[in-house]
Amino acid sequence: MEGLKFTKLITVLFLLVISGISHGRVKSVPVCRGFLPPNSLKIPIGRESFGNGVTEDEFNKVISKVEEIYRPRVAHYGGTLDVRREWSNSEVNAYAVREGSTFVVRMLGGLARHYAMTPDALALVLCHEIGHHVGGVPHYTTAGGQWAAVEGQADYFANLKCMRQVFLPDDNEAILKNKVIPAEARTRCEAQFTQKVDQLVCMRSSLAGLASGEIFAALGGATIPTLDHRDPSVVASTFESHPQAQCRVDT
Numbered sequence: 001m002e003g004l005k006f007t008k009l010i011t012v013l014f015l016l017v018i019s020g021i022s023h024g025r026v027k028s029v030p031v032c033r034g035f036l037p038p039n040s041l042k043i044p045i046g047r048e049s050f051g052n053g054v055t056e057d058e059f060n061k062v063i064s065k066v067e068e069i070y071r072p073r074v075a076h077y078g079g080t081l082d083v084r085r086e087w088s089n090s091e092v093n094a095y096a097v098r099e100g101s102t103f104v105v106r107m108l109g110g111l112a113r114h115y116a117m118t119p120d121a122l123a124l125v126l127c128h129e130i131g132h133h134v135g136g137v138p139h140y141t142t143a144g145g146q147w148a149a150v151e152g153q154a155d156y157f158a159n160l161k162c163m164r165q166v167f168l169p170d171d172n173e174a175i176l177k178n179k180v181i182p183a184e185a186r187t188r189c190e191a192q193f194t195q196k197v198d199q200l201v202c203m204r205s206s207l208a209g210l211a212s213g214e215i216f217a218a219l220g221g222a223t224i225p226t227l228d229h230r231d232p233s234v235v236a237s238t239f240e241s242h243p244q245a246q247c248r249v250d251t
């Protein structure tokens with residue numbers, strides 16, 4: 001269970017996707033409350049002085065890679081995956097929306113240009129949004145969201161399923177070669193998985209979770225979550241919305 005908890009933990013942070021878009025003739029049903037909490041931060045093109053973020057080329061490559069894996073799986077559920085690459089949109093967020101049988105994900109450039117964003121954290125965001133569509137139960141019970149996996153479930157799906165699918169084919173040893181891996185991540189990944197290939201994916205996912213957590217914390221004024229802390233909160237029934245950052249990391 002400790003290993004499972006850690007796997008949940010590394011998923012975390014990012015995952016709030018909302019939205020309430022309504023356009024076209026097809027009824028648009030928002031899901032997640034936004035990968036990040038509602039915020040007024042705008043990072044337009046040319047404002048990379050905020051820091052690094054990902055380039056437009058990286059943005060497109062990450063989305064294409066995840067799309068290639070999940071388009072057929074969404075089709076299996078009778079849907080069409082439509083990831084909208086809104087690079088010029090300065091909003092710092094991402095959203096999942098259902099338009100009839102079209103499973104929409106909106107990936108916004110402002111979030112991609114955030115200084116703490118990395119290509120792997122962007123994959124985490126997209127995996128979380130796809131998780132709202134195909135991540136399974138528990139679903140939202142609030143009006144308009146019956147089809148959507150709750151935030152915590154989208155986090156589980158992102159880390160336990162999607163990111164593993166996305167990262168596994170890569171040369172993860174080479175990718176991680178020059179990265180600083182927290183000792184806590186290394187220890188827990190090595191304890192949880194026996195195969196080195198799985199341990200490397202776990203460590204890479206941990207770094208993505210921490211990067212997304214930094215963005216979450218920066219926008220919300222919260223303390224940056226870490227791998228060696230725990231949120232002791234207990235709920236009496238399924239919590240559908242976005243847990244606190246540390247709790248999500250714990251997940």
Ligand SMILES: [Zn+2]
Nearest residue numbers: 015016017032
């Ligand atoms: Zn979400």
